Each structure stands twice: as C-alpha cells, then as structure tokens.
Amino acid sequence: MDVSAGCAQPMPFQHVYFDHNATTPVAPEVAATVVSCLGETFGNASSIHYFGQAAKQRLESARRQVAALIHAQPAEMVFTGGGTEADNLAILGVAREAAARRGKPGHVITSAIEHPAVLSACAQLEREGFGVTRVPVGAAGVVDPGDLRAALRTDTALISIMHANNETGVVQPVEEISRIAREAGIPFHVDGVQALGKAPVDVKALGVDLYSVSAHKLYAPKGVGALYARKGVRLHPLLFGGHHERDRRPGTENIPGIAGFGAAAQLAMQRARENARLAELRDRLERTVLDRIPDTGVNGCGARVPNTTNIYFDGIDGEALVIALDLRGFAVSTGSACSSGAVTPSHVLTAMGLSAERARASIRFSLGMSNTAEQVDGLTRALEESVAHLRRISVHA
Amino acid sequence: MPEAFVPESTIAVAMSGGVDSSTVAALLVREGRPVVGLTMQLWNQRRLPELAPEGGATGRCCSLDDVYDARRVAEQIGIPYYVVNFEEQFEERVVAPFVEDYLAGRTPIPCTLCNNFIKFERFLELADAVGARRIATGHYARVRYANGRYQLLRAVDSSKDQTYFLFGLTQAQLARTLFPLGEMTKPEVRELARSLDLAVAAKGDSQEICFVPNGDYAGFLEAYLRERGRKLPNSGGAILNSSGRTMGTHAGVHHFTVGQRRGLGIAAGEPLYVIRTEPESQRVIVGAESELFGSRMFVRDVNWISLAPIREPVRAEVKIRNKHAAAAAWVEPVADNRAAAGPLPGGRGSDSSRVEVRFDEPQRAITPGQAAVFYQGELVLGGGWIER
Numbered sequence: 001m002d003v004s005a006g007c008a009q010p011m012p013f014q015h016v017y018f019d020h021n022a023t024t025p026v027a028p029e030v031a032a033t034v035v036s037c038l039g040e041t042f043g044n045a046s047s048i049h050y051f052g053q054a055a056k057q058r059l060e061s062a063r064r065q066v067a068a069l070i071h072a073q074p075a076e077m078v079f080t081g082g083g084t085e086a087d088n089l090a091i092l093g094v095a096r097e098a099a100a101r102r103g104k105p106g107h108v109i110t111s112a113i114e115h116p117a118v119l120s121a122c123a124q125l126e127r128e129g130f131g132v133t134r135v136p137v138g139a140a141g142v143v144d145p146g147d148l149r150a151a152l153r154t155d156t157a158l159i160s161i162m163h164a165n166n167e168t169g170v171v172q173p174v175e176e177i178s179r180i181a182r183e184a185g186i187p188f189h190v191d192g193v194q195a196l197g198k199a200p201v202d203v204k205a206l207g208v209d210l211y212s213v214s215a216h217k218l219y220a221p222k223g224v225g226a227l228y229a230r231k232g233v234r235l236h237p238l239l240f241g242g243h244h245e246r247d248r249r250p251g252t253e254n255i256p257g258i259a260g261f262g263a264a265a266q267l268a269m270q271r272a273r274e275n276a277r278l279a280e281l282r283d284r285l286e287r288t289v290l291d292r293i294p295d296t297g298v299n300g301c302g303a304r305v306p307n308t309t310n311i312y313f314d315g316i317d318g319e320a321l322v323i324a325l326d327l328r329g330f331a332v333s334t335g336s337a338c339s340s341g342a343v344t345p346s347h348v349l350t351a352m353g354l355s356a357e358r359a360r361a362s363i364r365f366s367l368g369m370s371n372t373a374e375q376v377d378g379l380t381r382a383l384e385e386s387v388a389h390l391r392r393i394s395v396h397a
Numbered sequence: 398m399p400e401a402f403v404p405e406s407t408i409a410v411a412m413s414g415g416v417d418s419s420t421v422a423a424l425l426v427r428e429g430r431p432v433v434g435l436t437m438q439l440w441n442q443r444r445l446p447e448l449a450p451e452g453g454a455t456g457r458c459c460s461l462d463d464v465y466d467a468r469r470v471a472e473q474i475g476i477p478y479y480v481v482n483f484e485e486q487f488e489e490r491v492v493a494p495f496v497e498d499y500l501a502g503r504t505p506i507p508c509t510l511c512n513n514f515i516k517f518e519r520f521l522e523l524a525d526a527v528g529a530r531r532i533a534t535g536h537y538a539r540v541r542y543a544n545g546r547y548q549l550l551r552a553v554d555s556s557k558d559q560t561y562f563l564f565g566l567t568q569a570q571l572a573r574t575l576f577p578l579g580e581m582t583k584p585e586v587r588e589l590a591r592s593l594d595l596a597v598a599a600k601g602d603s604q605e606i607c608f609v610p611n612g613d614y615a616g617f618l619e620a621y622l623r624e625r626g627r628k629l630p631n632s633g634g635a636i637l638n639s640s641g642r643t644m645g646t647h648a649g650v651h652h653f654t655v656g657q658r659r660g661l662g663i664a665a666g667e668p669l670y671v672i673r674t675e676p677e678s679q680r681v682i683v684g685a686e687s688e689l690f691g692s693r694m695f696v697r698d699v700n701w702i703s704l705a706p707i708r709e710p711v712r713a714e715v716k717i718r719n720k721h722a723a724a725a726a727w728v729e730p731v732a733d734n735r736a737a738a739g740p741l742p743g744g745r746g747s748d749s750s751r752v753e754v755r756f757d758e759p760q761r762a763i764t765p766g767q768a769a770v771f772y773q774g775e776l777v778l779g780g781g782w783i784e785r
Contacts, residue, residue, distance in 0.1 A: 320526035323479050327403050327433070327527055393525040 016375045017331045020217070020368030021166050021194060021308060026260070027219035027369075033263040034221060037256035045253050046244070055255050062262025066226055069265040070192070070211060071202040078227045078235075078248045079258050083193040083214030084117040085238070086227040089249070090189040090210040091121040091160055093235030095130060098157035100236060105129035106157035111143045111172075112136050112351035114162055118191050119347075122160070131155075141170040141300035141352045149180050159188045163195035163211075167335045167348040167364050168300030169308025171199060178207040187233060193217055193225075197268040198275060198305035209233050215257065219369065220264035224257035271369075278367050279306035281376050285365060286311070288380040293387050299349055299362055307367040310335075310349070312358050313383075316390040321363060324386040330379050333364050407431040408575065409529035411520055412471065412478070414463030416590050416597050417535030419470040421577050423593045425533060426474045433527055434471040434478040436464055437515065439487040440608040445620040448610045469596050483519055490514040492608060492621070499618055500630060502676035503766025504654045506562070506719075507606055513565035521573060531573050538563055539579035539775075540571050547571035548703035549777040554582040561719045564770045564780025565700050615652045634679025636663060639672060639688055650674040653681050656689055656762030670762075690759035695731070696769045697751045699781035703773075706730075706750055713771040713778055715754055717763055723772050726756040752781065 017025070026034070037058055043051030045059045060074065067074040080086045091108065099105045110122050112134045122132045133151040137143055143161055159181050164171050174190055181188035189210035195201055196213045203211050210233060215224035229235060229248070241250025286309050290296055295314040313321065318334040325332055335346040345359035354362070365379075410422040412434045425432050442460050464480055471478030491510045498505035516534065524532050537552035537559045547568050552558040566574070578586055590598035609617045622629060629649055636645040645663045647653070652660065657671045661683060669683040694717075701707070707730055714723035731753045754769060763783060770780035 317526070319481055320523065323481070323527050326479075327477060389528070390526055393522065 015329050015331060016378065017370065018365045018367060018375075018379060019331050019333050021169075021364065021366035022333060023216045023222065024219045024368055025370070026221055027264060027267055029267060030220050030260045030263045034256045034260040037259045041255065041259075043255075045255060046242070055253075058255055058259045058262075059253050062258045062265075065262035065265040066213070067228075069196070069201070069268055070213070070228060071204050072211075072228045073231065075246070076228050076231055078229060078245045079253060079261075080225045080227055080249055081254070082223055082225040083115075083191075083212055083217075084225075086212035086214070086225040087115070087117040087160075087189075087191055087193075088121045089227050089235060089238050090212060090229070091118065091158065092124065092238060093248075094158045094187050094189065094210065094233065095125050096128075096236040097234045099128075099130070102155070105131075106155040107131040107133070107153045108158045108160065109133045109135065109148060109151045109156060110160045111162070113141065113143075113165055113167075113348045114160070115166055115191055115193065118160055118162070130157075137351050139353050140302050141165060141168045141348070142302055143172050143177070145173050145176045145180055148177055152180075152184050152186070156184070156186050159186055160191065161188075162191040162193075163201070164192075164199060164305045164308075165300070165348060166194045167346055168310045168352075169194070169304040169366075170300040171195070171303040171305060174206055174208065181209075182207055194308075195305060197264075197271075198278075198307055203228050203230070215261035215264060218261070218264045218268055220260040221257050224254055224261045226261070274369065275306045278371075281367050281371055281373060282307060282309050282365075284373065285309060285367075285376050285380060288377075289383060292380065292384055296387075299352065299354065308364065310362055310364045312354070312362040313387050314358060314361055315394060316361050316387055317394075318360050318363055320390055321386060324390065325379075325382055328382045328386065330382050332379075333366075334360075334362065335364055403433065403528045404431045405528075405530055407433060407527075407529040407531075409433050409435055409520070409524035409527060409532045410476075411516060411532065411534045412436050412467040413535070413603070414466035414470075414597065415535065415603055416595070416600050417537075417578055417586060419467070419535075419595050419597045420586050420590045420593070421533050421535045422470060422476065423474050423595055424577050424589070425575075426476060427593070432474075432476045433529055434467065434476050435520070435523060435527075436467045436478075436480045437487075437520065437523075438464070438480055438482045438484060439511070439515065440492070441484060445617070445624060448613070448616060448620050466597050466600065473594075473596060481523060483515055486519055487511070487515055496618060496621055498766050499614065499651050500676065501766075502650055502674045504764045505766045506768055507608075508562045509565055509768055512562055517566060517570045517574070521570060524573075531575055533575040533577055535578055536563065536576050537578055537583075538576045540574060540576060546703060546705070550579070550703075551772070551775045551777065552576075552579045557583050560772075560777045561716055561768065561770050561780075564702065564768060564777060566702065567700070568702075571702070615649070618651050630676075634681070636661065636681045636683055638669075639682060639684045644669070644683060647681050650676050650679055650681055655764040673765075686761075689762050691763045692756045692759045694754050694763045694769065695751060695784040696754055696781040697784050699750045699752055699779055701750075701779035703776045704778050707752075711771075711773075711778070713773055715756065716770045716772065717760060717783065718767055721760075723770075724756050724758060724760055726754050728771055728778075729753045729755070750781075 041054045041058050043055035045056040063074045063077050067077045095108055105128055126132045135143055135147040135151055161172050161177055163174055178188055187209040190208045192211045193214045197218045209230045211228040213226050216222040235248055239250050244250050289311055297312055299310040322334055345356045349359035349362055408425055408430055410432055412418045412422055422432055422434055491507050495505050495507040520532055537557040539550040541548050551560050633648045635643050636647050638644055653671045653674050655671055661669055663669055667685055670686055670689050672682045672684045672688050674681050710727050710729040713728045715726045716723040731751050765783050767783050768780050769783050771778040
C-alpha cells in the first residue's frame with residue numbers, strides 16, 4: 001500500500017525562507033553556470049588538452065571574479081571545500097607553520113563569539129600544545145580591541161576574529177584590530193563568511209592577511225569556499241596530494257562549484273541596492289515585532305550586516321517557536337544551523353551576557369533576495385500569534 | 398485570533414525510530430488524521446564513551462541511528478517531523494534521581510519517571526506548542542472513558558503490556574493520549590509495519606534502560622559520578638547474614654539488588670541471596686531464599702487512575718516488578734507518615750496517598766524503589782512506589 005497517498009497534510013501556505021545565514025538558494029544565473037561546467041566544460045583543469053584548458057579558463061575566471069569582490073589579487077585566492085575548510089586552513093595552516101619555524105607551539109587569539117569552524121580549530125591547536133586566548137564581548141556583541149591588545153604575547157602566532165557574527169549580524173572592528181595586528185607583526189585572519197555580499201569587503205583597505213569566504217551564503221552551491229591569503233603569508237597545508245592551488249590545497253578542482261562561486265561574486269557586485277532594501281525589510285520586521293509583541297528586544301547593537309536580526313521573546317522556548325513558525329510556513333532558526341538542536345544555549349548570546357533562559361528564547365531572522373515586505377508582514381503576524389500562544393500555554397504549565 | 402496553526406484534530410506522535418511508534422504514525426496517517434512527528438532527544442549516547450559497546454552506541458534509544466530511522470519514516474509517510482532536545486530535563490528528572498535512588502539503596506525504575514515527566518508531561522507541552530490537541534505513542538496499553546474517569550487497561554498482548562510503567566499518568570494526560578497499539582499483538586504490529594513497507598519493520602526491540610548500556614547499572618553509576626566529578630559516597634563494606642554474622646566483604650552496595658544471588662563472592666553451603674542493602678552503613682544482608690519472601694509492604698505516592706482515591710480496602714492483583722505475575726492482595730489506605738524521609742522522586746506532592754498492601758501469599762523479593770501497580774483484571778487501578 002502506498003502510505004503517502006493517504007497523507008492528510010494540506011498545504012495551506014507557501015513556505016517562506018528567513019534563514020539566509022544558514023544557506024541561500026542558488027541564483028538562476030549561477031545554476032546555469034554550474035550546469036555548463038557539468039557537461040560542456042567538464043575537463044580536469046590540470047590536463048594539457050583542450051578540455052583541460054577550457055576548465056582551467058573557468059577556474060581562473062572564477063578566481064578573478066571572487067578576488068574582485070573582496071579587492072584581492074587572483075593569485076591570493078585559494079579555493080577550498082567550503083568556509084569551514086577555509087577557516088581551518090587559515091588557523092591551523094598559519095599556527096602550525098609558525099610552530100614549525102619556532103620549534104614549539106605558540107599562541108593564538110580569537111573571540112568568544114566565533115563560528116564553531118574557528119573555535120574548534122583553535123581547540124585543536126590547544127590539544128597540540130598551543131595557548132589560546134578567547135577575548136570576551138560586551139552586551140553589544142562586539143569585541144573590544146583593547147582586550148585583544150592586552151592578550152598579545154611574544155609568541156602570538158595568529159589573531160582570528162570574524163567580520164560579521166552569524167547569529168546577531170554584528171560587525172566587528174576588523175580595521176582597528178588589523179592595525180593592532182600589523183603593529184605587533186602578527187598575521188590576522190578574518191572569518192568573512194557572513195559578511196561577504198552583505199557588507200563591502202576590501203581586504204587591502206582592511207589590512208587583513210587572511211580572509212575566509214563561502215559560496216553557499218552568496219546564492220552559489222554548497223561545498224565551495226575560498227581563503228584569501230595575502231601574498232607572502234605561509235600556510236602549512238592541511239591536505240597532501242597534487243600541486244593544485246599553488247600547493248596550498250591539493251585535489252582536482254571542483255570546477256562547477258567554483259565557476260558558480262565566480263558567477264555569484266559577479267552578481268553580488270551588480271547588486272548595489274539590494275543591501276539597502278534588505279536593511280529596510282529587516283528594520284520593518286524589528287520595528288513591528290518590538291511594537292506589537294511585549295517583552296521582546298534585539299540582541300546585539302551597533303553596526304550590523306543589513307539582513308540579520310536576533311530577537312528575544314521572553315518566556316518562550318525558541319525551539320518550540322521555530323517549530324510553530326515552520327508549521328505555519330515560516331523558516332527561521334534559533335541560531336547557527338550548525339548548533340540548532342544542541343542542548344546548550346547559543347555561545348554567542350551567552351557571551352554577550354544573556355541569561356541561558358533569554359538565550360533560549362531568542363530567534364535569528366536572516367533575510368535574502370527573495371524576501372518581500374508582504375512576507376515580512378506575514379511573518380510578523382505569525383510571530384504575534386505564535387508567541388502569544390506559546391506564552392499562554394507556558395503560563396498553564 | 399486563531400490559536401491553532403495546524404488543524405485542531407492534529408495528533409503529535411512521539412517517534413523513537415522503533416517499529417512501534419513508526420507504525421503508530423503510519424496508521425494514523427492511513428486513517429487520514431493530520432500528524433506531526435516529534436522525536437525527543439533525551440540522552441547523548443556519546444557521553445560516557447567508556448560504557449559504549451564495541452562498534453559504538455547504536456540501536457538504543459536516542460542514538461543517531463534512531464533519529465535517522467524516525468526521520469526516514471516521517472519522510473516516507475509524508476508528515477512534518479522535528480527533533481526536540483530534552484536532554485537537560487531528562488537528566489534532571491530521570492537520570493539524576495535514578496543515580497540518587499541507587500545510592501540510597503533502592504532499585505529505581507527510570508522508565509516510569511521518564512513516562513511521567515518527559516514522555517507525557519513534557520511531550521504534551523510540546524504538542525500544545527505546535528498546536529496538536531492529542532498525542533499518540535507506541536506504548537502497549539489501552540485507555541477508555543467510563544464512569545466519569547479515563548481508565549487505563551492492560552494491552553491485549555499481555556507479553557508486551559507496558560501498563561506497569563504507566564501508572565503515574567494523570568486524568569488530564571490520559572484524556573489527550575492515544576495508544577493505537579493497545580489492541581494489537583506485537584506480531585500484528587510487525588506485520589502491519591511490513592505491509593506499510595516501513596523502513597523499520599524488521600528492526601529489533603529496544604532493550605534495557607536506554608541510557609544504561611548492557612544493563613550494567615554499577616558501571617553506569619560509577620562512570621556518571623566520575624563525569625560529574627563526584628565519588629561514590631562509600632566504596633565497600635561487610636556482607637552479613639540476618640543473624641549479624643559477617644560472611645564477607647563487598648565493593649559498594651550499589652552493586653547489589655534485592656533477590657540477587659550471583660556476584661556475592663561467598664562460598665556457602667546453601668545458595669545465598671541479597672535480602673536487603675543498608676547504604677548508610679554499607680551493609681549487605683544475605684540469607685536463604687526463604688528469607689526473601691514477605692507478605693506486606695507500604696506503597697507511597699499512589700496515583701489512582703481507574704478509581705477515585707480509595708477510602709476503604711480494595712481487593713486487587715498487585716504487581717511488584719515488570720515481570721512479576723500480579724498477586725492477589727488487599728490494598729488499604731493508611732496515614733501518610735512521611736516524617737523520616739522526603740518524597741521519592743516521582744512523588745506527586747500533596748495529593749499523594751499511601752497504602753498498605755497485604756498479599757494473600759508471600760511474595761519473593763519485595764524491592765524498595767520499585768513500583769507496585771494495582772490491577773483488577775485488565776483494569777489498572779493505580780500504583781505507587783514501594784517504601785523501604
């Protein structure tokens with residue numbers, strides 16, 4: 001018997017996506033580029049022949065496109081298998097290289113609000129004998145460059161701070177930290193996964209040494225990322241194999257994904273007005289929620305990327321609210337997709353001084369290209385009703 | 398303002414990834430009921446890795462495999478499905494009391510605590526949150542409304558009957574609960590799962606207490622306390638017989654449970670059994686099997702289900718262990734004298750009551766901390782916790 005034929009779930013609504021910091025849909029132009037590299041330009045970029053050369057052209061063209069988006073030189077871009085790998089390559093690569101030169105493990109500085117890709121790589125360094133300092137943040141969710149300066153040691157081999165936080169959208173003082181790093185002569189890595197396409201990124205103006213990006217947050221496929229490594233920065237490789245990516249990342253290049261990333265970078269440069277539009281929608285969402293739903297507030301303040309807001313709804317369980325909203329057709333999240341479903345409340349929000357209870361009552365909304373004002377209004381109506389319902393039943397409980 | 402965002406008739410199914418709860422979800426979908434599937438993640442099997450059997454922790458409650466299976470079934474039958482994390486509540490309400498009970502020399506049943514506080518109380522809250530009026534589980538039991546009360550009845554399949562673990566359910570909980578498997582036998586359920594082509598149709602039954610691998614309670618206790626940075630309060634003491642003669646030594650009362658025969662490490666002419674344990678003095682009292690038998694016990698924190706709380710003695714068949722054949726007894730209300738000891742975990746507070754049970758025939762190994770459940774035929778009158 002076909003069970004699904006008896007499925008009684010009506011589809012009374014369109015599913016609307018408000019979780020673009022988790023991932024984005026692939027843009028149609030990007031998808032067309034990817035498809036062309038699956039059939040037409042299928043060659044191995046290392047091959048000498050026509051097919052190889054065609055693939056190599058796509059690879060280098062994409063390298064120029066992604067480099068242009070962050071104002072880097074194409075030769076400074078290393079394509080990787082995603083943002084996590086780019087972060088790992090930067091952190092482990094630089095720290096291990098320095099340790100090999102000094103003959104013993106050194107010290108790295110990061111912050112309490114980094115993505116797990118950075119925090120876990122630092123924890124791995126700790127197991128290898130490195131010292132790790134995790135500088136705190138204040139209630140605004142911003143790293144204090146003074147704390148960072150105070151954490152410097154003579155054996156500090158790397159500073160790694162994110163550009164924009166994935167849960168709150170708060171932009172970190174990367175330029176100021178960059179100056180501190182330069183004065184001290186310490187390489188500075190920035191996890192730029194959540195900033196790319198949402199804030200102007202100029203790695204030269206910022207003065208950073210390494211910058212990680214990911215394709216799937218930019219309307220390109222998953223499984224592709226890149227690390228900007230300023231000319232002269234030496235990286236101990238994570239993987240061993242052929243001479244791809246100037247010996248920094250072996251393995252036959254993922255041409256469809258990389259070409260898609262290039263196309264997405266190109267599109268992002270042409271989307272000058274999109275961020276202003278997203279900021280307006282985000283502000284509309286915040287204003288309406290804070291006006292209409294009591295005991296709510298925004299987590300994090302100061303400069304933020306335009307598409308993100310993180311809001312607490314006191315007295316509710318964020319996980320339950322995510323499910324309730326999903327059943328009404330609205331996709332949101334309690335924080336990083338990587339830690340959803342975890343027991344512990346968000347490490348970002350607790351680092352900002354939120355109580356565990358308030359951190360659990362917080363929801364991240366991240367907007368993107370497809371979102372409209374009507375969708376935002378639909379979301380705020382659903383929020384009003386769901387939050388009221390959840391608060392009512394938690395009083396009974 | 399509309400309150401329900403799923404149809405009012407929606408049923409939240411507690412899906413463990415096993416064949417029983419998967420069949421429940423598929424059955425309800427086949428009947429055309431709107432269903433939401435929910436898995437409660439209760440325990441992280443990666444904790445206490447020293448206890449993991451070879452090849453890792455699989456095939457037990459809350460393993461990644463089980464969540465995978467539940468998700469696969471939900472996808473197959475086309476229902477919304479979510480995993481919700483209750484690890485913190487589970488540890489607080491089930492695991493911690495289990496450990497404290499064990500240390501206090503009782504033999505606890507965590508499944509009952511889990512049913513009371515997690516699988517029903519918390520799950521109903523979760524159902525409320527998603528807008529589902531009713532819940533359904535894969536338990537083998539039946540509910541019926543009669544004489545102004547929701548009554549709990551034994552499952553038709555007596556070999557799978559789980560009412561022993563469900564005696565703590567309240568009227569409000571039963572009113573919202575469906576046990577679709579209560580009228581079926583396990584082979585029928587498996588056959589149905591096969592005919593519905595469910596991916597889990599051939600999956601084995603879950604065994605043991607979900608967070609204790611291989612039934613090694615002492616090993617779990619030691620690993621858990623070590624993880625919490627605690628030591629076992631006592632590490633050993635004397636084994637005595639009932640006339641006070643020292644028969645040997647042991648490595649901690651938590652290794653022993655009433656009625657246990659093996660692992661005493663004593664060579665004696667006649668077989669010796671644990672008669673009781675005394676955690677305060679770390680003494681284990683042993684004796685002949687005949688000393689294990691008793692006719693009388695006190696049961697506290699009784700929850701009455703199919704009857705209003707009794708004022709007069711009633712006749713009942715009383716079950717003192719899951720595998721115990723219920724024995725005829727008088728159950729009589731007594732004054733709630735709880736001056737010495739606080740309420741047991743699982744106690745229901747001020748509405749609790751205390752009874753004396755007098756068996757017609759002496760029963761073997763009446764074990765403090767276990768549940769006593771009162772039946773009249775297929776009807777579950779209620780139950781409570783055996784006092785020490």
